[in-house]
Amino acid sequence: MNTLCANMNYHIQKVTGRKYGINRGKPPTKLISGSGREYYYEKGILAIVVEVGTRNIPDYIQNMSESVNENIPALLHALSEAKSYGQTAPQRVSNFHIESFSSNSCSLKWDYDNNPNVYFKIYRNLNNKMSCNHSSLIATTCSTSFIDENLKSGTMYFYYVRAINKLSKTKSPFAPKVKIKTLLGEDEFSRTIFPHASDVGFVAEKSPEANHGHFGVQSLKVGVSQNRGISYGIMRFDLSSIPEDAIILEAKVSLYPLNRVSAKIEKYGEWSLSIIDQDSISNIRDFEQVHQAKHIKTIGGSIPSEKLTQGIWSHWDCNEFERKIIQSQLKRQNIILKLEGPTLLPIGRDSQVMVFDLGYGNAGGGLHYRPAIDIKYTVPSKEISIELQNSMTITPDDITQDSMACGFNKDDEKIYAYMSFDLSKLPNPDESVITDAWIEISNTSTVKKTMDIRYNVEFVDLEEFSYQDIRERERIEFIGYEVSSAELGKKKKHHFIFDHYSKLALEEKQQNGEEAKFVIHPTSVLSRDHLIKWSHKGKKAAKLMVKYIKRRKHPLPSVVNLQCKVENKLVKLTWDKIEDNDLVGYYVVRNRWHVPKNPFDGVKLYAGSDNYTFDNFGSTKMDKYFAVFTYDNVPNFSQGTEIEYKA
Known part of the structure; x- marks a missing residue:
């Protein structure tokens, strides 16, 4: 519906x-x-x-x-x-689920009786409760599976599927939607931060004594009315879990419009969100201080009244300039945001107030509906220089140690320069990510300007070092772009940059305790007798430069012994604690229709370090599924441990 x-x-x-x-x-x-x-x-x-x-x-x-x-x-x-x-419509798709997903792709599967007269349409949206039509249609297929690719890392996606009869064009009802949040990029972290109950509420102009009680209990009532006067929403977010030197890549603030019954005027007013100068306010529960507080910057776009949708999340997305302002607040370890709507009423009108969910209190919808700020960030990388470990010049006739030269001999046979680097200086590969890598190398000789010859650096896998082994080498990847003989004459120092695949190969070599091995060779078909020498000693000797960040790569183990029972008229979940210093907490999700396949495939019930929780807002008279995931400080989420509750 x-x-x-x-x-x-x-x-x-x-x-x-x-x-x-x-x-x-x-x-x-x-x-x-x-x-x-x-x-x-x-x-x-x-x-x-x-x-x-x-x-x-x-x-x-x-x-x-x-x-x-x-x-x-x-x-x-x-x-x-x-x-x-109706009875003539195709059967609804069953068991629609997410088979697997990564930072840039998602594999969907579903069940359907074999029927050559039926095909399927798949829709994808970035927000919940959005339309499924030609603008969100991503695939038409006769298969019962689909892989959606080229997705954005750390982003929420909502998927829908329905069956269609080829002959009558009659459509089935939609299957219950599935949703994921794609994995973070290899150098990314994220935080979803909620304000503490005592740090979120609204202040009204005509009820200064009651404003203290508007925090953490009542919904956010923002706008203007005859009874309350002007009312502002105010919220303080704790940013202490984000490093002070973090580089914010994305940021958005989300609020859940709960009720617009008091927004009585069509197409009147806008609701905007601003970052407040913390030096201009000492008490966020004082209306006058909130009213007079200095605005540093309005974030995202203002949302007009006709687009504030009750029951559909409202988002304020930050641009680069706004993200830098949030970044500047990291040193204070918190940020104060002010939500405001219209401040004047037309003659004869008594209210233009929008109500937003706090998630707390009797009127709240639960933890899932709290105001939130989502921040995706990375951290500055550290740089390490790895000295040349071994060098050789390999010709058809000889191998010269402690030398680096490449070119062609008089018989037009290639001469190869070989170099290797010891990767043991790099940090633990399970707890670090290589963000950039390049080889820095200088040539000590050149060729005649009339020669048009180019030189490549190859990442190779070699066990033996004969000329035949070099010719039949297993190539891992080219490093950077080729260098022409003309460039060798213009500058002496050159940088060969690793691409994504090469960086992964470098990490794999480190993981296996192996050296990183490379060869330099000419690529020109028009071979000529010449030799290019490369620096292999002293300050100008070839170096492998690596930038990295500290970040866990792998998730923690899943929880065991997950159990559920009814206690005090609520469903209670318990599980065994995991003893691991990198454990930040457990993430608990409920889904009415199917087993949650990821932490975002359902309604969030709990995130924290306790090994139990209650389904406070769920019925004990309804079948449902629960899943518990462990997570670290990235966060990397484990595979879910699942349990079905039978009413």
Whole structure:
């Protein structure tokens, strides 16, 4: 039903540009009384309520006519989908799941009875409750699997699939969606930071005494009303888990709009988020201080009232300049953000207030719906210089130790220069990542300008060092670009840069305790008798330069002995603790439809170091699946340990 609503939203937005919200679960009966929804539900008929206005008696010309016009195409779409739930529609796809994923790809699989008259359409969105149409369609296939490639690291993706009959074009209902957050890049870290309950709330102009009680319990009520006056949301995030010298690659702030009933004016006002100068405010619960606080920078784009969607996350994405400002706040180890909406009301109007979920308190939806700041970052690399370990000049007739020269002999046979480096100086490969590597080498001789000859550096795998072995060498990769004879005359020092594959090969050599071996050779077909000498002694001798960062590569072990039981009318999960100094905590996820295949494939219940948790917001009368993942400070997540709860 969420997908149907999202597709209706798409048609509404095409007409008026307005975005409607999609309620989380079943809306309160009192809000939709008279709509007939409850009557249809009693009959076992799926039904939804589409909001058509925010005032009891809206201005027909300005508001109501818009609502009528925008709802007609949405209603036509909904009616066209009705046959997807009929008896003649194809069967719904079952067991739609994520088989595997990496930092840039995802493998999807599902089950379906063999039917040559059926094919499948797969959709992908970057946010939840978004439309599934031509703009999000990524594949049409007859297979029951699909690999989605060229994805972005550390990014959330939502996938949907439905079956379609080739002859009738009738579509099945959508299978329950699956979602992933792709793995981080090899040099990346991430943090999702939530404010402490005492550090998030709202302050209102006309209730200074009550503002203290607005923190950690009540929802964020932001905007302006006759009763409260101006009200601001204020939140402080603890950044102490991020190194002070971190380089922020991406940052976004997310809030969950819970209720827009008090936003009564169509297309009026915008909600913006600003970084506050901490020196200009000492008490975040004091309205006057929040009101007068100095803004350092507004982040992301302001969201107008017609695009603040109840039940759909709102995001403020930071650009490079804004990320640098957040980076400057790392030394303070926290950041204060101020959320503000309109501050004046038109004549005759009494409220334009948007309500955002805190996740805390009786009105909160749980930990999953707390305000959050997501930061992806890396850290400055350290540089190490590795001296030349061994060098040779290898000709058809001889091998000369402690020498480096390449070219052609009088018989037009290639002469190879060989060099190797001892990698034992590099840090533990399981706890570090090579971010950059290059060979720095200088030539000590040149050739005539009339010669057009080029020289390559190859990363090779050699056991023996005869001329025949060199000719039949196993090539790992070329290092950097070739150097021409003309360049040798213009400059003496050259840098051969490792690509991604070469860096992985270098790490593998280090892991296996092997040397890194390279050969230099000419590539020209027009061979001529000549010899290029390369520096192999002293300060100008060839060097292997490596930049690296400290970062764990592999996840921790999975938890064992996961159990669930009902205790105090709540489902309680317990598991055995893992003894490991790199353990940061356990991440617990619930999914109503299938086993969570990754930490983001469901509703988050807990993240912390305890070895138990409760499903505080879940029913004990409903079947569901749980999974527990361990994580470190990157975070790398382990394989999930799964359990099914039977009501």
